Amino acid sequence: DTEVTQTPKHLVMGMTNKKSLKCEQHMGHRAMYWYKQKAKKPPELMFVYSYEKLSINESVPSRFSPECPNSSLLNLHLHALQPEDSALYLCASSQDRGYTEAFFGQGTRLTVV
Amino acid sequence: GNSVTQMEGPVTLSEEAFLTINCTYTATGYPSLFWYVQYPGEGLQLLLKATKADDKGSNKGFEATYRKETTSFHLEKGSVQVSDSAVYFCALPLYNQGGKLIFGQGTELSVKP
Numbered sequence: 001d002t003e004v005t006q007t008p009k010h011l012v013m014g015m016t017n018k019k020s021l022k023c024e025q026h027m028g029h030r031a032m033y034w035y036k037q038k039a040k041k042p043p044e045l046m047f048v049y050s051y052e053k054l055s056i057n058e059s060v061p062s063r064f065s066p067e068c069p070n071s072s073l074l075n076l077h078l079h080a081l082q083p084e085d086s087a088l089y090l091c092a093s094s095q096d097r098g099y100t101e102a103f104f105g106q107g108t109r110l111t112v113v
Numbered sequence: 114g115n116s117v118t119q120m121e122g123p124v125t126l127s128e129e130a131f132l133t134i135n136c137t138y139t140a141t142g143y144p145s146l147f148w149y150v151q152y153p154g155e156g157l158q159l160l161l162k163a164t165k166a167d168d169k170g171s172n173k174g175f176e177a178t179y180r181k182e183t184t185s186f187h188l189e190k191g192s193v194q195v196s197d198s199a200v201y202f203c204a205l206p207l208y209n210q211g212g213k214l215i216f217g218q219g220t221e222l223s224v225k226p
Contacts, residue, residue: 056213101162102214
C-alpha cells in the first residue's frame with residue numbers, strides 16, 4: 001500500500017471560518033509534509049514533520065497551524081484565511097526525510113471566499 | 114545553491130511521437146532525482162527515480178538517466194499516448210532540509226490523437 005489519503009477533496013471556506021485538512025498514511029513513514037500548489041506552478045513546501053516533531057516551517061503565516069497527532073496522521077488547521085490562500089494543498093510522506101522518494105496524496109482543493 | 118531547471122511547456126505532440134523533456138540540476142553532493150507526474154485535478158505521482166550517477170529509472174515506458182557529467186536527468190518516452198497528457202515535474206530532495214523537494218517549473222504535455 002503506497003497510499004496517502006487526504007480529506008476533504010474540496011473545501012470552500014469563508015475568511016472567518018476555522019477548518020482542518022487531514023492526511024493519513026499507513027506505510028510506516030516517519031516524515032510527513034504539507035505543500036501548497038498554486039495553479040500552473042510547482043508545489044512549495046510549507047511544513048516538515050519528522051518522527052512526529054515539527055522540523056521545518058517555511059515561514060508560513062500563523063493562520064496555518066500544523067499538527068501531527070501520531071505517526072500516521074497529519075492535520076493542517078486553517079483560521080482566518082485570505083482569498084490568496086486558495087490553492088491545492090498536498091500532503092506527502094517519505095520513509096525518512098528525503099532519503100527515499102515522497103508519496104503524495106490527491107490533495108485538497110481549497111477555495112477561500 | 115540547489116536548483117532544478119526544466120524545459121518550459123506546453124508541449125503538444127501527436128500520438129506515438131517521441132517525447133523528451135529536459136531537466137538539469139544544481140546540487141551539493143549527489144542526491145536522488147525524481148520525475149513526478151500530475152494528471153488533471155489530481156495530486157503528484159512518482160513516475161520514476163534514480164539514486165546515483167548512471168542509474169536509469171524507468172516506468173510505464175518512460176525512462177531517465179542520471180548523468181553526473183552533464184548534471185541532467187532528461188525524461189524520454191518512445192511513443193506517447195493520449196493518456197500521457199499531464200504535467201511532469203523533475204525534482205531533487207534536500208537531505209539537510211528535512212527532505213524538502215525542489216521542483217522544476219513543470220512541463221505540460223498534451224498528446225493529440
